[in-house]
Amino acid sequence: MPTLVHTPRELRAACDAFRARGERVGLVPTMGALHEGHMSLVAAARNAGAQRVAVSIFVNPLQFAPTEDLAKYPRTLPEDLARCDAHRVDVVYVPSALDMYPPGFQTHVEVEQVTRVLEGATRPAHFRGVTTVVAKLFNAAGPCVAAFGQKDYQQWRTIERMVRDLDMPVNVLGCAIAREPDGLAMSSRNRYLNPDERARAVAIYAGISAANEAFGRGERAVGTLTTLASRPIAAAFDSIDYVAIADAADLTDRQVEAGEQAVMLVAARIGKTRLIDNARLGERLVIG
Amino acid sequence: MPTLVHTPRELRAACDAFRARGERVGLVPTMGALHEGHMSLVAAARNAGAQRVAVSIFVNPLQFAPTEDLAKYPRTLPEDLARCDAHRVDVVYVPSALDMYPPGFQTHVEVEQVTRVLEGATRPAHFRGVTTVVAKLFNAAGPCVAAFGQKDYQQWRTIERMVRDLDMPVNVLGCAIAREPDGLAMSSRNRYLNPDERARAVAIYAGISAANEAFGRGERAVGTLTTLASRPIAAAFDSIDYVAIADAADLTDRQVEAGEQAVMLVAARIGKTRLIDNARLGERLVIG
Numbered sequence: 001m002p003t004l005v006h007t008p009r010e011l012r013a014a015c016d017a018f019r020a021r022g023e024r025v026g027l028v029p030t031m032g033a034l035h036e037g038h039m040s041l042v043a044a045a046r047n048a049g050a051q052r053v054a055v056s057i058f059v060n061p062l063q064f065a066p067t068e069d070l071a072k073y074p075r076t077l078p079e080d081l082a083r084c085d086a087h088r089v090d091v092v093y094v095p096s097a098l099d100m101y102p103p104g105f106q107t108h109v110e111v112e113q114v115t116r117v118l119e120g121a122t123r124p125a126h127f128r129g130v131t132t133v134v135a136k137l138f139n140a141a142g143p144c145v146a147a148f149g150q151k152d153y154q155q156w157r158t159i160e161r162m163v164r165d166l167d168m169p170v171n172v173l174g175c176a177i178a179r180e181p182d183g184l185a186m187s188s189r190n191r192y193l194n195p196d197e198r199a200r201a202v203a204i205y206a207g208i209s210a211a212n213e214a215f216g217r218g219e220r221a222v223g224t225l226t227t228l229a230s231r232p233i234a235a236a237f238d239s240i241d242y243v244a245i246a247d248a249a250d251l252t253d254r255q256v257e258a259g260e261q262a263v264m265l266v267a268a269r270i271g272k273t274r275l276i277d278n279a280r281l282g283e284r285l286v287i288g
Numbered sequence: 289m290p291t292l293v294h295t296p297r298e299l300r301a302a303c304d305a306f307r308a309r310g311e312r313v314g315l316v317p318t319m320g321a322l323h324e325g326h327m328s329l330v331a332a333a334r335n336a337g338a339q340r341v342a343v344s345i346f347v348n349p350l351q352f353a354p355t356e357d358l359a360k361y362p363r364t365l366p367e368d369l370a371r372c373d374a375h376r377v378d379v380v381y382v383p384s385a386l387d388m389y390p391p392g393f394q395t396h397v398e399v400e401q402v403t404r405v406l407e408g409a410t411r412p413a414h415f416r417g418v419t420t421v422v423a424k425l426f427n428a429a430g431p432c433v434a435a436f437g438q439k440d441y442q443q444w445r446t447i448e449r450m451v452r453d454l455d456m457p458v459n460v461l462g463c464a465i466a467r468e469p470d471g472l473a474m475s476s477r478n479r480y481l482n483p484d485e486r487a488r489a490v491a492i493y494a495g496i497s498a499a500n501e502a503f504g505r506g507e508r509a510v511g512t513l514t515t516l517a518s519r520p521i522a523a524a525f526d527s528i529d530y531v532a533i534a535d536a537a538d539l540t541d542r543q544v545e546a547g548e549q550a551v552m553l554v555a556a557r558i559g560k561t562r563l564i565d566n567a568r569l570g571e572r573l574v575i576g
Binding site for chain 1: 296300392393394395396397398399400401402419420423424427428430431449450453454455456457538
């Protein structure tokens, strides 16, 4: 079984011990409810040279708005630990909210421009909560390779920016989205879907694929591409938060023409569940 | 001569090399215009176990308001290097503004409550600039003992808070104020004073000393203590920004009664120069 640690100090001690033996540390920050997408991050950290991998599991209250699903977010620690064990994870870091935010806590890390659009436009404190907790994880873990899923594309770009701007000794990996056999992006929130919603949820993949195919045939008009993507999603979902095309690096608008460095991003609601997905235009969407 | 480094990467390489030999690293963040107060921080880092000391010299634009003295802030690099050499400093880190804030930079670290009062009340973005640059210095240096002067009392408390809140592997030292023979707190900004202003500037020390003596005789009324301190300062300075008594740990108001854990803080202007000073009530003010 992986070593279980609960405080920043314990995580640091574990990672320092690895480094003292010349082993590089990989870090996979998660909110638990682990699925094979998370496990692909463990593999990615190893591929990038980490001999030891720590997975953190913390449902971070700072990144949920009062109206969001903090209370009902799935918590599956025994299954998570078994999954980490099966993938030979070395350390699992499970801090309590009090370990992370003791009384008097008052510090935040904020990345400004890249967090203002898309997810940040409708979830104003979300990314500030993400960067604050990830900065704490990085500081506690020490120099490491940290793997994030590109499913949370804007989060990945935000963390990359934070690391660069704050001179953190972290190599940030952005890993390909893991998809179910029908194309649905793996997500802990997929557990919220009833069978009917689950069947309809594939429409996001269908919409993005349609836009990407049109892009491959030479279509460059943003309006046409987003309309192509929106059609199946609008039919299957209850509402669309956004279907957008943005610069793949800084997420600024790509108004005029979608070029090679463009990403299509989608957020939509089905029942009480909000799902997101994305793809680089011009790259093949890989399943399985 | 100390090794001169200019980029975060170079600083990290130098500090990593020390640690690889089992040597602990001390860090003394400064804005240059070094004086013996700074050198007492070098000594404090060594006393706390650092075998190697790095001094950073960076006039941080992020912590100056447009109306403040960024452009005229004293820059004395040759003298600073000579002083570091005389004190056997191992590394001097002199980044450019472009090294620290390359195009696209957009991340800030903010400590909230403790920065809202006193200096923060009149200098709204100041501490955000301080914590951002100090976070960058800590991340680049890696695990270290970092020495700060208590002359910038609120800054010291703010950085302590940041380190604790963000789980940074840094031991923050708050070092006693170094004073000139007449009691004036050493400060790079003392260079701005003409001989007449320099003579009058001692009034801050006189005011704080008067309050502290009254405290020693049992006086506990905040109004009486601040009035005692203000009288000589008002006579010698052109204006007083604040004469305050605050909780020594979190800097909240101590309205009713000044207890053992209270600090008196002063900011006042003489000519075009703004000076600050402070003392724990009940502790002897040490000169020389």
